[in-house]
Amino acid sequence: MSGDSPDSRPATDGGSASGGVPEPDSRPAPGEQPGPEERDHPEGRRNLEGIRIDPVVEAEHESRRAVISALVEDEPGVLARVSGLVSRRQFNIESLTVGPTTVDGHSRITMVVEETDPGIDQIEKQMAKLKPVISVGEVSGNAVTAELVLLKIEADDPAAVHAVTEMYDGRTLDAGPRTITVQLTGDEARIDDALDAFRQFGIIEIARTGQTALARGDVPTAPGEKPGTAGEPTTHDS
């Protein structure tokens, strides 16, 4: 057997089963083989995302904000599956909202994430593997997004608070002797502007729902999603 193969079987080829001490091996022992620096090494490199790069230029992906919408079966534990996935795989997530759709038994999960393009791709693919996830995809850039915010504000100057509330199309939900509670809705930029304006009065508490989103026009929000009415199964061709 020792002669028939360029393979690596050492000293014992042909002899071990018949017993006895192994013959010395004439081939280079591990310590006698060329050392790590004595070998050829290629010049090329990959970046952290496993993409071949020019090591001089070193291109890394920038992360960006993306809204991901998933249509899911409304079954126990589905939110835990999605949030567990996000935390386990260390995806950067800004907000996650969940709610019913037009179809009984289906829910929509909307996530805002801050990731590189490969990261966003991974989120979508990993979510798609969850059994209750019917379809998932990034909502295109011009999606309609909105968030609801409740603010509890110091009521030292009720008239001024009211004016700012009007300016941002907010609603006053509760007005007491010491606090005023205001509701705001809108996209993120508008909410951020409003919060800046309210900060002068002193914000006591804040509760934000996180962004939710729908695609504009005829484009389905989750891939393959078709508008259903209650009682009809939502069709999808994921």
Add this chain to the structure above:
Amino acid sequence: MSDTAAHPREDDPEGSEEPATGADDGAPGADPDETPAAGTVATGAESVVAALEAAGAETAFGVQGGAIMPVYDALYSSSIDHVTMAHEQGAVHAADAYGVVSGEPGVCLATSGPGATNLVTGIADADMDSDSMLALTGQVPTEFVGNDAFQETDTIGVTRPITKHNYFASGADTVGDTVGEAFELSRAGRPGPTLVDLPKDVTQGETDETPGPATPPAGTDPDPNADTDAVESAARAIEEAERPLCLFGGGVIKAEASDAARTFARTYGIPVTTTMPGIGSFPEDDDLCLSWAGMHGTGYANMAITHTDCLIAVGTRFDDRLTGGIDTFAPEAEVVHVDIDPAEISKNVHADHPLIGDAERVLDQLTAAVREAPDAGAWRERCAEWKETYPLTYATPEDEPLKPQFVVEAFDEATDDDAIVTTGVGQHQMWASQFWTYTEPRTWVSSHGLGTMGYGVPAAVGARVAADAMGESDRDVVCFDGDGSFLMTMQELSVAVREDLDVTIAVLNNEYIGMVRQWQDAFYEGRHMASDYTWMPEFDKLAEAFGALGLRVDDYDEVAPAVEEALDYDGPAVIDFHVDPEENVLPMVPSGGANGKFATAEDQL
């Protein structure tokens, strides 16, 4: 759960009848022939067992307990063989190995609470290695769930991140279908473990619903064929390559694609390296084969993977133990990546040619699409030179103790090609993979991704039971274990003795957690903290106490006779090989290092 989406709505008078009729169409026709006993279930537990029988499960491994008792009671009159294990971890590893050897999902059972949590390691192990397996766990009755009842654990919550999917059985009428679906899901697409948690009121509940034919849930059984345009572009890249290299992973074995892989590589003269789980997908005695790459892979595999300009990677997830530092992994290669799971594409290594599909089908597609072999004669010569330059060898000086590699080779020589090797995790595992020449798929049974010490003995039980069930009782099953690994699960030896299982356990005993000792010498200035056992039980005597054959070997000239005696012994045998405690696993790519800079001596680390 399957009943949420598909069941008819109550306000639809027609609908409530139709699905039932549809199900009956299949059931009476199929049942009398295939599962004569399955026609008459009376309880949820009987429905669970009927579903297992209908799915073709022949064997289950488990441990009894309060909440799972109804299912065990239903197994009493079932055709399914049940192997009672010493510990639930043994049951889950045995089921895992049974699945690896047989190609069918292994089944394990445990009760609620500690029974279920004892399964966790093995479920995580199966998840990391994409092994199909179904775990059935007892649970406290539904009305107690959430109340911290006796032996209650949130099994669904605990196992959610380590299963492909898990199910909380919601009623006696549907539990059989749920179990059938879970079984099918575990092997659909990319395999993985599934679990069904079975509250006792569900399994005890009355039902006459015999489970129907099981299918995996919608969307989980993907198209096996890769996109033809992608196949064509990959084929062009392969044709134009000067230094092409195949990398066959565990997915090749799971997809039964070993023949297709061999045909592809040999047709186009492309050298082959494998991953550790891919061991056996391509014969290691073939001239094209460079054995496996990665941290302790061969020097020549690591040289080839470093210098290839076209890496055809099939059924691998580019684990860090394979890639080393990602920046230096196959840095000049166009990557053709074949995988059934789209999420693996470009997860760790960017795929220039993503081919999403079943390994066998896509390899056949590639074999057909490549028009001419790449001009790789010079590359093959270079690979052959690396084989000459960096052989796997070890020294056997007379003044040093028995070398563990010698033991592995002695067993390889004394057994046929179809022998099954199981291992624990550590140095012995690496030697077992390096110094045994694997030629057939499903002969290497190990814990790769999770690295579970203690996997070896229960895996040998599962492998033996599988081989026997397949009518291949003449195959040898050899477990290479470390002394540390053996101590973790050796109680399963009692199962091997009780069930009269012909397995041979070779403990490569260096009285160390040897891999940790090796790292401490290399990276922690030789400070042997908690790695030096200083003392080990006499495993040969322990084996005798269990009722197995026990042997002890200290010298080279005792190896062959002991190997022969143990293999000839009709039943479990343990050989305690006292090997050189200072021996290191080499070559070695340090964690995160460049594959091409593997160390061949400790002072190079």
